[in-house]
Amino acid sequence: MDQYGKQAYDEYRQILRAGIAAQFESCVRCGICAGSCSFYTETGEPRYTPIWKAELLRRAYEQDATLLGKLRSLLGWGYKWDYDTLKQWSVLDYEACTSCNRCAQACPMGISIGALIHKAREGLAAAGVVPEDLQKVTRKAVEEGSPLGVTREVFEERMEWIAEEWEVEIPTDLEGMDDLVVFTSIEIQKFPTGIAAIAKILNAAGLRWTISREGREITNFGAFVGDAAITKQIALRIVEAAEKLKVKRVIISECGHANDVMRWSLPNLLGHRPPFEVVHITEVMADLLASGRIQLKEGAYKGGPITYHDPCKVVRRGGIVEEPRILMKAVAGEQFREMKENREKNWCCGGGGGVISIGEAEPLRMKAFGVKVRQIEEIGAQVVATSCSNCRLQFVDGVKHYNLPVKVTTVSELVAAALLPGKGGN
Ligand code: SF4
Numbered sequence: 001m002d003q004y005g006k007q008a009y010d011e012y013r014q015i016l017r018a019g020i021a022a023q024f025e026s027c028v029r030c031g032i033c034a035g036s037c038s039f040y041t042e043t044g045e046p047r048y049t050p051i052w053k054a055e056l057l058r059r060a061y062e063q064d065a066t067l068l069g070k071l072r073s074l075l076g077w078g079y080k081w082d083y084d085t086l087k088q089w090s091v092l093d094y095e096a097c098t099s100c101n102r103c104a105q106a107c108p109m110g111i112s113i114g115a116l117i118h119k120a121r122e123g124l125a126a127a128g129v130v131p132e133d134l135q136k137v138t139r140k141a142v143e144e145g146s147p148l149g150v151t152r153e154v155f156e157e158r159m160e161w162i163a164e165e166w167e168v169e170i171p172t173d174l175e176g177m178d179d180l181v182v183f184t185s186i187e188i189q190k191f192p193t194g195i196a197a198i199a200k201i202l203n204a205a206g207l208r209w210t211i212s213r214e215g216r217e218i219t220n221f222g223a224f225v226g227d228a229a230i231t232k233q234i235a236l237r238i239v240e241a242a243e244k245l246k247v248k249r250v251i252i253s254e255c256g257h258a259n260d261v262m263r264w265s266l267p268n269l270l271g272h273r274p275p276f277e278v279v280h281i282t283e284v285m286a287d288l289l290a291s292g293r294i295q296l297k298e299g300a301y302k303g304g305p306i307t308y309h310d311p312c313k314v315v316r317r318g319g320i321v322e323e324p325r326i327l328m329k330a331v332a333g334e335q336f337r338e339m340k341e342n343r344e345k346n347w348c349c350g351g352g353g354g355v356i357s358i359g360e361a362e363p364l365r366m367k368a369f370g371v372k373v374r375q376i377e378e379i380g381a382q383v384v385a386t387s388c389s390n391c392r393l394q395f396v397d398g399v400k401h402y403n404l405p406v407k408v409t410t411v412s413e414l415v416a417a418a419l420l421p422g423k424g425g426n
């Protein structure tokens, strides 16, 4: 066991609890989870079987807590805990898993495989054996406040430009508003149309909202890497901004993992519930439509057959199932088509969980996208909308890679394009 192995092993010993042990003991090695993971189905490689990706953590459990494991170690037949071994697991756990947790739904024993793989990442992160690209963007997020270079100056410039270019008001650092809206670094740097769309909708509804220069983006690479301290540090930027501006709600823009972190992990990270509600933008828009605060022009959508991709962290972890569909149907009517596997059963896009930021993982993530190609072609969709900017980026890359005649957009942009002049005067 070298120093890297020791760090990972020690971390796992801290993490291992009865709940995790019970899950490993429950696995009957049926292999059913394999068929639910696009990294496996699109490559056929056994090493991409979901439960195998949690094997490093299982080995720690076996070695630390079982008679057989202890005996093996005593006889010198224990598992290897060194840098080279960890590096191999690092490739599997970071590059071939998006933490989508689709596998957990398939497992007849109810094992939360995605969560176990995430725990496996925690040991790798503790040992510092994280793919270099992922490590680099995480460092940037910690040191500069953003993985994609959204410094305070860049943020101000981008927001001013978006407001001017799309003629939309973006209230900034206003105290005492109801809502703080936080966008992702991908939206800020790559999809400004999404920001303009959300601003237009909120203004049309007459919501009292603001953005914050300090809590300026919601992307949390601590969660991807599996480092609780960094996850907390990044999340605290939003918490502090929300507290300073005295808002009642934090609205997560089109982002899946931020919804997960801010909604479900934050109370555990803080040790208490935050003093504000956390909602996803699709929930806000569905509420605004239901209450008549926004109205949509019938027949405004003319883009052809359209479908919705459920982001894993919005649907499976977030439980936000019908809201995007209500909005999509209101916009596109009969043109809306469901993919064969939809809602909680939807296939992952293959780019989440930090995978998209790892250069060397690109060929594999494009392979994993193959399942989305089939889903889209099966129903003849010409447009795909989603509600996560990370999924959106993966779709943009995937559509280009497979040369598909498909347009990629978001629910917010569809809603904004169909918006009737609203109460807010926009
Ligand atoms: S969480 Fe998703 S990507 Fe990871 S192993 Fe399970 S199905 Fe595959």
Ligand code: SF4
Binding pocket: 026, 027, 028, 029, 030, 031, 032, 033, 034, 051, 106, 107, 108, 109, 110, 111, 113
């Ligand atoms: S489906 Fe569940 S029980 Fe079967 S191999 Fe996978 S984790 Fe184990």
